[in-house]
Amino acid sequence: MTLPARDTRVLYPAGVLDTWSRVLHTATAGDGRLAVITDATSFHPVDAAWPDQPADTGALHVRDERYAVHDAVLAATDGESLYLGADIPVRKGADGWSFLVAHLVDPDAPVAEGDEVRIEADAANRHALSAGHTACHLASLALNRVLADRWTKPAREDALGSPDFDGLAIASSRIVADGSVDRYRLNKSLRRAGFDSASLVAGLDGLELAVADQLDRWIATGAVVRVERDGELLTDRRSWVCELPDGTARIPCGGTHLTSLAELSSVRPTFTLVDDAGTPVLEMTIVASRMLPSAGLR
Numbered sequence: 001m002t003l004p005a006r007d008t009r010v011l012y013p014a015g016v017l018d019t020w021s022r023v024l025h026t027a028t029a030g031d032g033r034l035a036v037i038t039d040a041t042s043f044h045p046v047d048a049a050w051p052d053q054p055a056d057t058g059a060l061h062v063r064d065e066r067y068a069v070h071d072a073v074l075a076a077t078d079g080e081s082l083y084l085g086a087d088i089p090v091r092k093g094a095d096g097w098s099f100l101v102a103h104l105v106d107p108d109a110p111v112a113e114g115d116e117v118r119i120e121a122d123a124a125n126r127h128a129l130s131a132g133h134t135a136c137h138l139a140s141l142a143l144n145r146v147l148a149d150r151w152t153k154p155a156r157e158d159a160l161g162s163p164d165f166d167g168l169a170i171a172s173s174r175i176v177a178d179g180s181v182d183r184y185r186l187n188k189s190l191r192r193a194g195f196d197s198a199s200l201v202a203g204l205d206g207l208e209l210a211v212a213d214q215l216d217r218w219i220a221t222g223a224v225v226r227v228e229r230d231g232e233l234l235t236d237r238r239s240w241v242c243e244l245p246d247g248t249a250r251i252p253c254g255g256t257h258l259t260s261l262a263e264l265s266s267v268r269p270t271f272t273l274v275d276d277a278g279t280p281v282l283e284m285t286i287v288a289s290r291m292l293p294s295a296g297l298r
C-alpha cells in the first residue's frame, strides 16, 4: 500500500464534527490497534510533541457499521515508513514528510484502502474541550498582564503587548473538559531574564484575584473567537484569534475553540506552587463554566 504524499486535510479547526472521506492507508499499530488514515478528517488528533488538547472521541462508520475510535494520533511518513505519535523522528512540518491523522480502531474493523468512511467526532466532548482551550488561552493572556509589573528587564511580548511570562516559562499545558492545567517553571533562566519570582512565591492569593478579575472583564465583552488558517492541510499555520477591546489577540494554535467569549459564564483560575526537583513550578488550574442555552431560544 502506498503512503500518502500529502498532509491530511483537517476540518476540525472550522468546527466540523462529521465528514465523509476516503481511506488512503491502513497499518497495524501498537496495542493491537489498526491505524486508519484518510484524505480528510473532522477528528482532532493528539500531538505527542506538544500534547495540549487530547484527541476527540467518536467513531468511524464503515458500510453502516460503527467502530469506536479509541485514539487519534499525529502520524508522519517519509514515503517509506509510517511513524505514529512519539515515534515520529522529525519536527512537525519537516521537508519531505507528510503529516497525517491516524484513527486507531479495533483490528477487526473491515476497512481498507479506497473505502469511503464517515468520521464522527463526539459533539459534547468536543464542545467541552473547545471551552477549555479557549479559556486556557484567555487565562494565559490575563496571567501575563497581571504579572507585567514583576519584570525588571524588557521581555518578549505576548499577543496583547504584555511581557510573555506564559511563553517564556511554560513547561506543559493540558486541556481538559471545560478547563486546563498549565505549569510554569520559575527557574534561574527566568530570573536572569528579569522576572521577580521571589515576590510571586510569597503571595498567590492576590494573583488569583487579579487574574480572575481580568478574566471577568474580558468575558463580559463577549468578544468573537475564531481560528484563522493559511490552508486546510494539517501543517498549515493556524492561529487562535480573539477580538478583545484591548486589541486583537493572535496565538499560534492547532486546537479547537468556541466561537465567542459570550459562550462562557465564568473562567476561574486557581494557583498552586509545586516543587520539581528543586525548581519551583507555578500551576494554574482553570475551570470554565459555559452559559446554559437561553430559555428564550427554545
Ligand SMILES: [Zn+2]
Pocket: 133, 137, 240, 252, 253, 254, 255
Ligand atoms: Zn492553543
